[in-house]
Amino acid sequence: MTTQTPFAALGLAEPLLRAVADTGYEHPTPIQAQAIPQVIQGGDLLAAAQTGTGKTAGFTLPILHRLLTSPATTRKPGQPRVLILTPTRELTAQVEESVRTYGKHTSIRSMVMFGGVNINPQISSLRKPLDILVATPGRLLDHAQQKTVDLSGVEILVLDEADRMLDMGFIRDIRRILALLPKQRQNLLFSATFSDEIRALSKGVLNDPIEISVARRNTASELVAQSVVLTEQSHKRDLLSHIIRESGWHQVLVFTRTKHGANRLAEKLVKDGLSAAAIHGNKSQSARTRALAGFKDGQVAVLVATDIAARGIDIDQLPQVVNFELPNVPEDYVHRIGRTGRAGSPGAAISLVDASEIKLLTAIEKLIKRPIERKAVEGWSADMVKAEPSHPRDRDDDRPPRSGQSRRPSGQARNGARPAARGPESGRPRGDQPRSRSGNAARSASTSRSTGNERASTPARPRSPGGAHTGRAALLSK
Ligand code: AMP
Numbered sequence: 001m002t003t004q005t006p007f008a009a010l011g012l013a014e015p016l017l018r019a020v021a022d023t024g025y026e027h028p029t030p031i032q033a034q035a036i037p038q039v040i041q042g043g044d045l046l047a048a049a050q051t052g053t054g055k056t057a058g059f060t061l062p063i064l065h066r067l068l069t070s071p072a073t074t075r076k077p078g079q080p081r082v083l084i085l086t087p088t089r090e091l092t093a094q095v096e097e098s099v100r101t102y103g104k105h106t107s108i109r110s111m112v113m114f115g116g117v118n119i120n121p122q123i124s125s126l127r128k129p130l131d132i133l134v135a136t137p138g139r140l141l142d143h144a145q146q147k148t149v150d151l152s153g154v155e156i157l158v159l160d161e162a163d164r165m166l167d168m169g170f171i172r173d174i175r176r177i178l179a180l181l182p183k184q185r186q187n188l189l190f191s192a193t194f195s196d197e198i199r200a201l202s203k204g205v206l207n208d209p210i211e212i213s214v215a216r217r218n219t220a221s222e223l224v225a226q227s228v229v230l231t232e233q234s235h236k237r238d239l240l241s242h243i244i245r246e247s248g249w250h251q252v253l254v255f256t257r258t259k260h261g262a263n264r265l266a267e268k269l270v271k272d273g274l275s276a277a278a279i280h281g282n283k284s285q286s287a288r289t290r291a292l293a294g295f296k297d298g299q300v301a302v303l304v305a306t307d308i309a310a311r312g313i314d315i316d317q318l319p320q321v322v323n324f325e326l327p328n329v330p331e332d333y334v335h336r337i338g339r340t341g342r343a344g345s346p347g348a349a350i351s352l353v354d355a356s357e358i359k360l361l362t363a364i365e366k367l368i369k370r371p372i373e374r375k376a377v378e379g380w381s382a383d384m385v386k387a388e389p390s391h392p393r394d395r396d397d398d399r400p401p402r403s404g405q406s407r408r409p410s411g412q413a414r415n416g417a418r419p420a421a422r423g424p425e426s427g428r429p430r431g432d433q434p435r436s437r438s439g440n441a442a443r444s445a446s447t448s449r450s451t452g453n454e455r456a457s458t459p460a461r462p463r464s465p466g467g468a469h470t471g472r473a474a475l476l477s478k
Contacts, residue, residue, distance in 0.1 A: 010036045013068045015105035016061055023101065029054030031214045035188075036062045042186055044209035046202050050192040051161075052338050053214050056098045059084075059158055059188050064103050066156065066186075067131055075129035079150040080111075082132040083157050083181070085174065087164040088308060089114035089136060089285065090292070095160060096134040108132065113149075115139040117285045123148045137165065137173035144180055151180040159205070162191040163198055168308070171201070178205065193331060224321075224337045225348040227375040228361065231460040233354045236324060237265060239380060239460055240352065241272040243322075244302060246379075251295065252320035253313065254304045255336050257327065265324060266304045276302035280309040307332050310339065323351035326360040330367040350375075380460035 007020050007028055028036065031049045038045055039062035049055040063082055072081060086092045096112040103110065111125050113135035119142065126148050133140075133149070143149040157178075159165065165174060187206050191198050202209070231239050244252060256262045262278040269276035277291035277300045292313060294300035305313065307327060321340045327333055333351075340347025351372070353361050365371050 032058040044206040045188040046209040048213040078126040079153040080133035084134040086160045156186045254322045262304045278304045321349040
């Protein structure tokens with residue numbers, strides 16, 4: 001995803017080039033190669049770029065350059081020269097982290113500002129001189145009202161992920177903030193999509209901008225191996241546990257539609273012996289930071305997130321994304337799978353889809369202009385669809401399945417019940433499930449392959465013990 005242009009050719013100041021070299025990046029990404037010279041020249045910019053394209057460095061580097069090359073005569077407390085607005089706290093924190101990373105050989109001072117945390121430490125920070133403020137709109141307006149921040153000295157405004165800000169209803173806040181800024185300033189607007197609303201916003205904000213469009217991350221639909229497992233809502237949680245465990249995934253981001261659903265799913269996965277955590281807007285900031293840090297350093301194998309919370313998760317080369325439920329908006333699917341296969345490395349995205357989501361699936365396939373491969377899961381058979389009993393908990397007994405009964409795969413029990421002793425897991429009490437990050441795939445390498453009665457278009461259900469298979473390579477079969 002990088003270009004052949006060397007960073008040094010973009011005109012960045014030496015301390016910034018040194019910081020870039022420290023990160024190990026060899027070449028700018030296309031958005032960086034196009035945006036950096038334009039921003040250095042002082043022009044306005046309208047950029048179509050999603051997370052994962054390197055857009056953050058695309059604006060932070062030239063902004064730092066401008067600050068370095070036109071130092072302020074006086075730096076006033078609480079009066080930033082640059083204002084970067086983002087939709088979420090996570091993104092705010094990550095953008096500011098980039099500012100620190102690339103500005104580490106300079107004395108430029110940045111600050112992050114978002115809601116949901118005590119305002120007083122932010123007020124204390126604002127009493128010191130400040131160059132770059134990275135903020136979410138709501139909390140910024142709180143400060144503006146309290147006069148703890150002074151936006152009259154803003155020279156550069158960045159609207160990052162502008163489409164998300166509009167989706168989240170920040171348009172009024174943005175307009176109120178714009179009214180507090182000096183008329184004469186440089187403006188940069190980044191958005192994944194260019195809706196009419198974004199066009200309208202950009203007309204009001206930008207002054208003769210150059211437009212840059214880098215390949216939308218729905219090129220992710222080429223990079224990322226995508227598959228769909230058709231199943232029933234009531235089976236999804238067990239199926240997911242099974243897939244994660246047997247695949248030995250150690251860093252998987254799972255999307256749910258609701259915060260409540262995220263919590264419940266994370267709890268269920270933990271009960272199943274997986275290290276999982278949920279991240280969403282209702283959690284305290286410290287809980288979110290903790291969960292994210294655990295996920296980044298590998299202690300948390302499964303992070304369950306809602307779309308909005310996941311926006312801020314910036315992890316390179318996330319290997320696995322699971323759509324526990326399909327998003328209501330097809331574009332969100334592209335955002336979600338864009339979390340994997342980043343920076344040119346391949347990733348995989350699996351969607352668990354029930355009958356009620358088929359319409360959404362069709363809309364997604366229309367958007368990405370290709371069908372998504374249906375896969376069956378070994379050990380989860382489609383051959384008992386019609387025979388499924390109406391009360392799934394009745395199924396966890398020891399009898400071999402007859403017509404009218406189906407069984408969970410080895411190690412998968414509902415309501416804490418143990419399945420019959422069989423296979424390499426037999427006899428291990430439930431609470432004693434391995435908690436290793438890689439699950440138990442290595443131990444349970446039984447090899448009875450599916451006999452091929454799982455048709456690609458039929459939903460996955462717990463399969464009879466005779467066909468249960470737990471080998472990693474054969475877990476997902478066509
Ligand atoms: P972003 O689109 O800003 O969220 O960046 C996505 C990821 O790409 C970040 O984790 C960056 O660390 C990484 N990145 C940014 N610029 C480069 C580059 N020139 N070469 C390689 N990776 C980069």
